[in-house]
Each structure stands twice: as structure tokens, then as C-alpha cells.
Amino acid sequence: MTTPTRTRMSDARRGELLDAVLSVLREVGYDALTMDAVAARARTSKATLYRQWEGKPGLVVEALRHGAPAPAPTPDTGSLRGDLLAMVEHDSGQRAAKTAEDTLLVQSLIQAMITDAELRTLVREHLLAPGMARLHVVLNQAIARGEVAPDCPALPYVGQLLIMFGLGHSLLSDESDVPDFPAFLDSVVVPLLISTKI
């Protein structure tokens, strides 16, 4: 007899499927990933994948969320510079553990986002939103300390500046030039936000 619980995938099985997605994604990148390849790797059917997820963008974004490390606690070092550095150093530490396959994964995801509006929305809402929320807390801490004016016009742009720094550097700088995030913080982000009026 089929019980109602049989129609719902167990968390363990769901985790196996999402691991299979990540495995295929690391091997071939976003564009070349097919639902067929995921179904074969996970020993399931395409019908099952489509029943659980609406399509490739949703499936991939959920797999990336599933594979992401637990978020760090929001830093509270006592200064905006310290908090922003702590956020970035935590993320860099995560990145240092990654392999060349993760480079393919990230590059292929950004490539796909350029032309896929659904993927852009899903990445923004499910992968970037938690970091943006932590940034919001960090900025509000700086406002509460009087470091940043509450009406600083640059505030709505900080997230974009931080997220785009790495991509901008890789597109526009010499290959040999290593991105220096602390220098970017000290030359652009902190001077832009720190109020001289308060």
C-alpha cells in the first residue's frame, strides 16, 4: 500500500540527489549540466527530478545551498573595517579549501547568470541574500556606532561593490595581478562610508 509519506522524498535521499547535482556541476559546469546526467548519477529518473524541482536553475541553486558551509556568525569587532574584513576573511578561508573544479563551477554559474534571468533571481534570493543580510547588520552596527551616517548615499551600493570586486578584478586586471581585497576596502569601501561629518 502506498502511504502518503512515500510520495515525499526523505531528507537523506534528497541530500543524495543534491550531492549528485554538485558532482556533475563540478565536472561539466552549469551550461553542460543536463537533467539526464543528474538522473543517471543519482540513479533516479528525470521525472522524479522534475517532480521535486521545477527545472535546472532551481535544482542547481538548491544543490549549491545544500553544499554551502554553515554561515559564519555576523562579526562585531567594534569597527566597520574590522567587520568587513572579518566577513571577507571567513569567505576567503572557505574559498582556499576549494579546488579548480569549484572555479569552473563558479565561472560557469556567472556565465549562465548573464543570460538567464530565472537563474539570476534564484541565485540572488537563495545564495546571495544571507550574505547581504549579514552585511546589512554590519552596516547598521556602524551606523549605531556613529561611524557611518544613516543617510550615507553609498549605503545601497555597498553589497554590489563587494560582490563585484572579484569579478571586476578577474575581467579587467592583468593575470599576474592578485586581487587585494583589504586594499579595496581601505581605498574605496571604508572611505566611501566613514562619515567625517558626525
Add this chain to the structure above:
Amino acid sequence: MTTPTRTRMSDARRGELLDAVLSVLREVGYDALTMDAVAARARTSKATLYRQWEGKPGLVVEALRHGAPAPAPTPDTGSLRGDLLAMVEHDSGQRAAKTAEDTLLVQSLIQAMITDAELRTLVREHLLAPGMARLHVVLNQAIARGEVAPDCPALPYVGQLLIMFGLGHSLLSDESDVPDFPAFLDSVVVPLLISTKI
């Protein structure tokens, strides 16, 4: 008898070949462009294309340079804000004349740049360098007027901030949210550069 001039392509023929490259590029984008398709469109041989250009990245970048409008004179409006707005408005005017095919062209070029280091270098050196040189003049004018401190730490980042604004907006903002370049200038670029110390 084959004269030496026969081995050199005429400027007119060269222009026809580069127009054919642009035509194929607008139709299929960078990734799907093949030397075969260009050769067929231009009624020439792949051997001729490879003799004149080392490969696809060089051929495409030269075609884009060939098809680019004449550069505007470097603005000198009397203020940094005015000069930056004039540079951007000129470029926006050029863009307004473009079609959906140019969107495919630009998006596909950025996608390819993410993984193709040779293409990145060629785009930087041949397509972006003239605009960066004009920006350098505009910034030096602002320094000479005393608007910007000569040792302003943000100066090396201005080009990247301006170039990445549009891409950052399209990747990270809601689809309905139109990019507002003047607001970005007034909220980020100008406050970052304008010195309050001089």
C-alpha cells in the same frame, strides 16, 4: 605574375571580412561563432582568416574595434561630475542606437571573457584602453582643478567601478530596476574622489 601587393589584403577587403565577423557575431554570439561561418559569410577561406589573424579572439576583437564608432572628444566641462556624465552620456547615446542583437553580442563576449584569458587581454588592450585613457585625462583635469587629491587612494579603482556598474546591476538587481548611472556617480564615484581636504 604574383606581385608582392597581392599578398597583402586591401583595406576595403579587410573591412568586408571584419563586417562579416560582426554580422555572424550578432547572429550567434561569441561562443557559437566559428571561423568556418565567418569564411562562408565573407566568401573567403579559413586559411586566409588564419593568415591575417592568429585566431578567433584576435579576429573578433579587431572586428569590434573596426565596428566601433569614432571616439568622442575627451570632455572638459569644468567639473569632474560633468566630465564623467558627458563620457557616460556619449556612450549611452551610442548604446541607444543598438539592437537586441548587440545585447547578445555584448553578453556573449562577457561570458567568453570569464574563461578566456587571451580574449580578456585583447579586449582590455584594444577595446577598453581608449576609454581608460580618456578617463585618465578627465581625472587629471580634476586633480589640476584641485577637485581630487593627487594621492586619492580610490583613483586606481575608478575605471573598474565605472565599467562594472552595468554588469553588477544586471546580475544583482531586480529585472524591473533600471540602472541609474547618474545616481551611481553622485552616490559613489564623485563622493569617493572629491577631496574635502584641499
